[in-house]
Amino acid sequence: MSLLTIDGLNLTIDGKPLVSNLSLSIGPGERLGLIGESGSGKSLTAMAATGLLPRAILPSGSVTLGGQQVIGAPDRVLDALRATVAAFVFQEPLTALDPLLRVGRQVAEPLQRRARRDGRALAGAALNREVLALLEQVALPQPERIARSYPHEISGGQRQRVAIAMALACRPQLLIADEPTTALDVTTQAEILKLIDGLVRERGMALLFISHDLPVVAEIVERVVVMRKGVAVEAGPVREVFGAPRHDYTRSLVAAAKAFDAALEGTP
Amino acid sequence: MSAVAAIARRPRTSLTLWIGLALVGIHVAVALLSLVWTPYDPTGMTGGRLAPPSWAHWAGTDRLGRDFFTQIMIGSRIALIVGTSAVAVGALIGVTLGMLAAFATRLLDDALAATLDILIAFPTLLIAMLVVAASDTASLGTAVLALGIALSAIVARLTRILAKRVLLMDYITAARTSGTSWLGIVFQHVLPNIWPTLSVNFALQFGLAVIAEASLSYLGLGAPPPNASWGRLLQEAQGTVYTAPIGAIAPGIALLSLVIGVNLLADGLRDIADPTRRVSR
Ligand SMILES: Nc1ncnc2c1ncn2[C@@H]1O[C@H](COP(=O)(O)OP(=O)(O)O)[C@@H](O)[C@H]1O
Ligand SMILES: [Mg+2]
Numbered sequence: 167m168s169l170l171t172i173d174g175l176n177l178t179i180d181g182k183p184l185v186s187n188l189s190l191s192i193g194p195g196e197r198l199g200l201i202g203e204s205g206s207g208k209s210l211t212a213m214a215a216t217g218l219l220p221r222a223i224l225p226s227g228s229v230t231l232g233g234q235q236v237i238g239a240p241d242r243v244l245d246a247l248r249a250t251v252a253a254f255v256f257q258e259p260l261t262a263l264d265p266l267l268r269v270g271r272q273v274a275e276p277l278q279r280r281a282r283r284d285g286r287a288l289a290g291a292a293l294n295r296e297v298l299a300l301l302e303q304v305a306l307p308q309p310e311r312i313a314r315s316y317p318h319e320i321s322g323g324q325r326q327r328v329a330i331a332m333a334l335a336c337r338p339q340l341l342i343a344d345e346p347t348t349a350l351d352v353t354t355q356a357e358i359l360k361l362i363d364g365l366v367r368e369r370g371m372a373l374l375f376i377s378h379d380l381p382v383v384a385e386i387v388e389r390v391v392v393m394r395k396g397v398a399v400e401a402g403p404v405r406e407v408f409g410a411p412r413h414d415y416t417r418s419l420v421a422a423a424k425a426f427d428a429a430l431e432g433t434p
Numbered sequence: 435m436s437a438v439a440a441i442a443r444r445p446r447t448s449l450t451l452w453i454g455l456a457l458v459g460i461h462v463a464v465a466l467l468s469l470v471w472t473p474y475d476p477t478g479m480t481g482g483r484l485a486p487p488s489w490a491h492w493a494g495t496d497r498l499g500r501d502f503f504t505q506i507m508i509g510s511r512i513a514l515i516v517g518t519s520a521v522a523v524g525a526l527i528g529v530t531l532g533m534l535a536a537f538a539t540r541l542l543d544d545a546l547a548a549t550l551d552i553l554i555a556f557p558t559l560l561i562a563m564l565v566v567a568a569s570d571t572a573s574l575g576t577a578v579l580a581l582g583i584a585l586s587a588i589v590a591r592l593t594r595i596l597a598k599r600v601l602l603m604d605y606i607t608a609a610r611t612s613g614t615s616w617l618g619i620v621f622q623h624v625l626p627n628i629w630p631t632l633s634v635n636f637a638l639q640f641g642l643a644v645i646a647e648a649s650l651s652y653l654g655l656g657a658p659p660p661n662a663s664w665g666r667l668l669q670e671a672q673g674t675v676y677t678a679p680i681g682a683i684a685p686g687i688a689l690l691s692l693v694i695g696v697n698l699l700a701d702g703l704r705d706i707a708d709p710t711r712r713v714s715r
Binding site for chain 1: 539540607612614707708
């Protein structure tokens with residue numbers, strides 16, 4: 167059974183379409199890329215997948231997450247569903263963490279909630295240990311110091327690692343990463359990408375990876391869906407789609423990526 | 435974490451905070467003292483009429499020969515009670531309404547926002563006067579309730595805007611994804627994040643409330659005698675402001691020092707509540 171199935175999803179605002187007739191599905195452990203230019207509806211699709219759309223945007227069609235229909239489901243049902251099935255990592259490390267809470271507190275929160283759901287008590291020293299272990303897993307140096315810090319006291323790349331740790335704390339079956347490396351410098355980008363790749367494999371999580379950057383997506387996923395102006399123009403395994411693009415838009419993406427690579431290597 | 439502990443742990447607390455604490459502290463001390471002791475009986479003839487300040491009467495006497503300093507002390511008590519309670523009423527109603535609007539469906543939110551905009555267009559004092567007029571007796575309680583209701587529209591609008599901005603943050607979506615309920619979001623993330631801005635606004639409103647109560651009393655709609663509110667003192671001093679200016683100056687200074695003190699205190703406390711504003715360690 168698939169973890170997330172989107173079937174004929176339409177999103178509209180004031181009657182105007184934002185996403186039209188979109189379908190995709192992700193099974194356990196699968197890694198799917200959602201690629202497309204800015205404003206093509208990638209983030210909205212991810213929000214719709216978890217039932218977290220802004221209220222002004224109306225969904226129709228079908229979204230099943232962990233076997234539960236999301237569209238039209240009450241928050242009470244979705245709260246429980248989201249907690250165990252999916253977790254988010256976002257683009258902007260600045261707004262990914264609550265500025266008023268120490269990093270340790272923020273990581274402890276989902277850990278505790280998860281423990282409560284599993285019917286075990288988690289507090290005090292045991293909780294502290296799990297927080298530090300999690301910070302270590304996302305390869306943060308000096309986890310004790312980071313846990314005591316406020317978000318503004320650590321770097322953007324470190325904040326993004328904390329955000330990943332928080333997402334892992336829920337032990338989700340599906341990780342949704344919405345342009346998680348876009349706001350970072352190139353070196354940090356590569357590190358975060360490697361981290362996500364490793365963690366997803368290690369834990370057998372499914373991954374929905376959203377990006378406008380073809381080389382980044384190609385590196386980390388097995389299948390892609392190419393979106394343009396709210397419509398999926400092409401879908402399939404990475405090799406097929408990027409090796410032999412059928413749609414003009416995909417072709418232009420591939421050409422742009424090649425030109426960029428060539429420019430980097432200094433060949434005309 | 436208590437605010438006191440936070441202040442104590444940080445020796446380099448801003449000067450603003452200490453001045454604010456001192457000014458408010460003096461008013462609180464004087465107000466408490468007035469419960470058990472005043473230099474004279476507030477209603478008794480204690481000296482000549484409109485006597486200038488002297489050792490016996492630090493702020494002189496009013497036109498009935500009552501000790502002015504005694505009345506200002508009692509006025510401190512009333513100002514503190516009115517300010518605190520009116521802001522508490524305004525905050526309770528305002529924050530609840532504003533939060534509801536921020537979380538509400540678009541239709542309800544638009545309706546609430548429009549209502550608040552209309553309410554805010556009315557002067558605070560006018561709304562307060564209407565509320566007092568609607569209840570047939572003027573008392574301290576009605577004055578407080580009236581001012582609280584009048585202030586709540588401003589609080590509600592501010593809360594709504596601030597909360598909406600916080601709700602757009604990714605950490606809210608992340609928290610929602612990890613299964614935090616709406617109530618959890620409000621108390622864990624939204625309220626703490628809007629609190630620094632709200633509290634500064636509450637301090638402004640405290641000042642507004644004290645001044646508005648003075649105005650209500652000035653118009654005879656505030657606390658009835660023997661509640662010597664500063665507004666009533668100012669009203670009574672009006673006719674004699676040229677012959678005995680101290681009658682207007684003394685309550686004026688009292689009013690000003692309290693309002694300034696509360697604002698400085700709020701500024702200082704905000705700096706403590708917000709880790710990004712703290713002096714770096
Ligand atoms: N809260 C919102 N209200 C109205 N329109 C929105 C909202 N969020 C996104 N949109 C619109 O929906 C379209 C798709 O947005 P988005 O999914 O964020 O794009 P992407 O993530 O692919 O860059 C954009 O045109 C954007 O303007
Ligand atoms: Mg986006």
